[in-house]
Amino acid sequence: MEYAAGIDVGSTQTKAVLLDASRAIVARALINTGANVKRAGQTALDTLLSQSGVAKEAVGFVVGTGYGRYKIEAGNAQVTEISCHARGAQLLFPGTRTVIDMGGQDTKAIKVGPEGDVLDFCMNDKCAAGTGRFLAGAAEVLGLSLDDIGEISLRGTQPIRLTSVCTVFVESDILGYVAQKRKMEDILAGVHQAIASRTIGLVRRVGMEAEFTFTGGVARNMGMVRALEAKLDVTLNVSPDAHFMGALGAALFALDHVLAGRSVVPAAADVPAEWVTG
Amino acid sequence: MSTAVADVKDYRGRVHNLSSRIMTDWMTQLKQAAASGSPSAYLMISGNCVEILRCFDILPVFPEINALQLAIRKKSLPYIIKAEEIGYASDNCAYVKADIGFTLSGGVGKDGNIPVPSMIVCNFVGCNVYIKWFEHCAAMFNCPLVMIDVPFVREGDRPCPGDVAYVMSQLYDLIHQCEELTGRKFDIDKLREIMRHSARAEEGWTRCKDLCKRRPAPFDAYFDSINMMGPINALRGTREAADFFDAAVLEYEEMVQRGEGVLPEEKFRIVTEGPPPYPYYRNFRSLFETWGAVAVQSTYSTVGGTWEFGFRHDPDRPLESIAEQMLVHNLCNRTLTERYAQIRRYVEEWDADALVIHSIKSCRLFSAGQGDMREYFTKELGVLTLMVESDLEDPRYYAEAQMKNRIDAFFEALQYKRIRGAAHAAAAKG
Ligand code: SF4
Numbered sequence: 001m002e003y004a005a006g007i008d009v010g011s012t013q014t015k016a017v018l019l020d021a022s023r024a025i026v027a028r029a030l031i032n033t034g035a036n037v038k039r040a041g042q043t044a045l046d047t048l049l050s051q052s053g054v055a056k057e058a059v060g061f062v063v064g065t066g067y068g069r070y071k072i073e074a075g076n077a078q079v080t081e082i083s084c085h086a087r088g089a090q091l092l093f094p095g096t097r098t099v100i101d102m103g104g105q106d107t108k109a110i111k112v113g114p115e116g117d118v119l120d121f122c123m124n125d126k127c128a129a130g131t132g133r134f135l136a137g138a139a140e141v142l143g144l145s146l147d148d149i150g151e152i153s154l155r156g157t158q159p160i161r162l163t164s165v166c167t168v169f170v171e172s173d174i175l176g177y178v179a180q181k182r183k184m185e186d187i188l189a190g191v192h193q194a195i196a197s198r199t200i201g202l203v204r205r206v207g208m209e210a211e212f213t214f215t216g217g218v219a220r221n222m223g224m225v226r227a228l229e230a231k232l233d234v235t236l237n238v239s240p241d242a243h244f245m246g247a248l249g250a251a252l253f254a255l256d257h258v259l260a261g262r263s264v265v266p267a268a269a270d271v272p273a274e275w276v277t278g
Numbered sequence: 279m280s281t282a283v284a285d286v287k288d289y290r291g292r293v294h295n296l297s298s299r300i301m302t303d304w305m306t307q308l309k310q311a312a313a314s315g316s317p318s319a320y321l322m323i324s325g326n327c328v329e330i331l332r333c334f335d336i337l338p339v340f341p342e343i344n345a346l347q348l349a350i351r352k353k354s355l356p357y358i359i360k361a362e363e364i365g366y367a368s369d370n371c372a373y374v375k376a377d378i379g380f381t382l383s384g385g386v387g388k389d390g391n392i393p394v395p396s397m398i399v400c401n402f403v404g405c406n407v408y409i410k411w412f413e414h415c416a417a418m419f420n421c422p423l424v425m426i427d428v429p430f431v432r433e434g435d436r437p438c439p440g441d442v443a444y445v446m447s448q449l450y451d452l453i454h455q456c457e458e459l460t461g462r463k464f465d466i467d468k469l470r471e472i473m474r475h476s477a478r479a480e481e482g483w484t485r486c487k488d489l490c491k492r493r494p495a496p497f498d499a500y501f502d503s504i505n506m507m508g509p510i511n512a513l514r515g516t517r518e519a520a521d522f523f524d525a526a527v528l529e530y531e532e533m534v535q536r537g538e539g540v541l542p543e544e545k546f547r548i549v550t551e552g553p554p555p556y557p558y559y560r561n562f563r564s565l566f567e568t569w570g571a572v573a574v575q576s577t578y579s580t581v582g583g584t585w586e587f588g589f590r591h592d593p594d595r596p597l598e599s600i601a602e603q604m605l606v607h608n609l610c611n612r613t614l615t616e617r618y619a620q621i622r623r624y625v626e627e628w629d630a631d632a633l634v635i636h637s638i639k640s641c642r643l644f645s646a647g648q649g650d651m652r653e654y655f656t657k658e659l660g661v662l663t664l665m666v667e668s669d670l671e672d673p674r675y676y677a678e679a680q681m682k683n684r685i686d687a688f689f690e691a692l693q694y695k696r697i698r699g700a701a702h703a704a705a706a707k708g
Contacts, residue, residue, distance in 0.1 A: 079690060080690060117698060118687065118690070118691035120662075
């Protein structure tokens with residue numbers, strides 16, 4: 001049996017997914033990227049192999065994605081995370097027409113066609129305002145774990161109104177509210193709403209078309225899910241694998257290549273050979 | 279830092295060499311004028327009236343070209359910072375800042391490469407930053423400033439007779455100023471002769487651009503156009519510029535006949551809007567080349583004039599046609615919807631796959647409205663459109679990884695669309 005791997009080297013974490021020929025996920029890996037991007041990619045791949053017991057030689061193709069994609073030595077090709085998130089989301093939720101991907105340093109809205117093809121996309125400006133980094137900053141100022149702030153925010157009843165989602169000013173902004181003795185949950189509810197408002201702007205630019213699938217690391221944060229749903233007035237598809245969506249998409253592109261190599265007629269949505277630039 | 283100019287691969291042989299030769303000649307003249315003090319005048323690129331200056335042998339100097347040359351040689355930042363030190367705001371047009379900083383650092387004058395202008399002609403066309411820029415220059419050099427007020431064309435693509443008469447009356451004033459400066463009488467026959475050269479260059483430029491309708495396109499109408507924008511905008515009205523375009527037509531026609539394109543393989547045809555990021559010109563170009571993407575038309579190349587739609591300087595109506603060119607036959611003095619129409623024709627007539635907008639951080643004037651433009655092309659016309667942002671002069675706004683990410687994703691999407699289209703077509707055939 002042949003396998004295909006996708007490795008998504010993000011700014012904070014590296015995610016990897018191993019697929020078998022039937023497109024089933026056989027292993028996942030999640031590690032901190034750290035300073036050595038090259039090593040992170042390799043460690044993620046090694047983790048996939050040891051977890052699944054699949055031999056290295058059985059992995060027919062590896063696609064890298066994320067900002068560190070060109071640093072992955074084992075990568076046979078690179079595809080941007082925009083194409084990968086679209087593809088991954090379409091596999092798990094075939095009705096997806098809009099993907100909202102929120103990661104550590106950027107937020108994207110992607111308009112997707114019925115075959116996981118990217119029709120349009122918009123992303124935040126060069127700075128990291130309104131992304132996962134902002135949430136991390138808020139958690140740090142309040143002395144909380146990033147994993148908890150979403151749940152806490154859901155208890156807020158009188159959310160504060162944050163005017164900026166700038167990661168540089170997050171500290172002073174939030175400390176101001178702490179000094180005013182505002183409740184922790186209200187501060188956090190406000191933080192989540194502020195990011196949601198900014199995200200809606202991106203989504204509107206590509207056009208609001210259901211179904212909406214929320215992907216990326218921040219999708220694990222229930223507070224963010226609810227805040228976005230309230231602002232968009234829709235229900236979001238959120239998979240437990242939301243965090244792995246980029247890696248999954250990358251693995252799907254890799255699998256296309258594996259299948260094409262076995263001279264199985266490729267599906268319409270398969271990775272073109274031209275992308276395989278090494 | 280290495281100089282980008284030297285690193286740039288020699289793309290299209292003759293045309294590029296010829297262009298750099300005649301542009302170097304002009305720059306040598308500038309240097310000589312700087313030393314000798316012979317008459318020279320500052321002028322803007324956009325819809326300019328260089329023919330009138332040429333008629334009096336006044337050497338035209340274009341601060342915009344000086345600024346972009348600093349940027350492409352990766353020398354703009356210290357000058358930009360210098361201008362910021364004296365109070366220019368961080369979001370002020372970086373062309374202005376580089377030029378002002380350069381002047382303050384002694385780049386203009388006897389010991390520099392640029393002459394102190396004997397006169398400053400502000401052909402205000404669309405951009406009101408021009409006015410302040412040239413006012414500041416006039417104050418620095420303490421020289422006469424001729425401000426030509428060109429009314430913005432709010433509707434359609436025809437100038438109204440009143441506007442033409444108004445601009446012409448100001449051209450007469452300019453002519454008087456030139457007479458005073460040089461002590462020479464205005465010679466209309468000389469102007470007609472100059473305009474014949476202009477029209478010939480415009481005809482050649484148009485034919486070059488028309489050849490980009492062919493597949494593959496013989497040159498990149500965005501990146502290679504800058505080699506032709508120098509001759510058409512700065513050297514227009516000279517025999518050399520007109521000859522240059524004849525040679526360019528010849529070279530491109532030959533390429534078309536041989537079926538030779540600018541890249542080994544032309545995979546995508548794009549139309550571009552906005553100037554390139556000059557500080558990273560080479561890098562930016564290669565982000566498109568990797569994908570086999572060639573610009574078949576660009577709005578930037580029409581800043582000086584939109585000749586591809588038929589306008590020519592007319593020796594039989596010299597001042598009138600100069601006024602018309604300043605009013606409507608250039609990119610900048612028209613409404614956003616006229617710009618839409620221009621791009622739409624480009625996409626349709628030059629048979630492009632997509633539109634790429636490079637939005638300029640420090641040029642609020644022409645970047646305003648590009649969000650709507652993107653929406654109009656994607657949503658109403660179904661033209662895949664990419665919008666990226668950096669700056670034409672200030673290197674601080676360029677983030678390579680993010681730029682690459684957006685461009686790669688865009689071409690992945692185009693590629694994907696094409697592959698799927700082919701697969702569906704094959705499936706339908708059975
Ligand atoms: S048009 Fe833009 S780049 Fe040109 S001078 Fe005006 S503000 Fe500067």
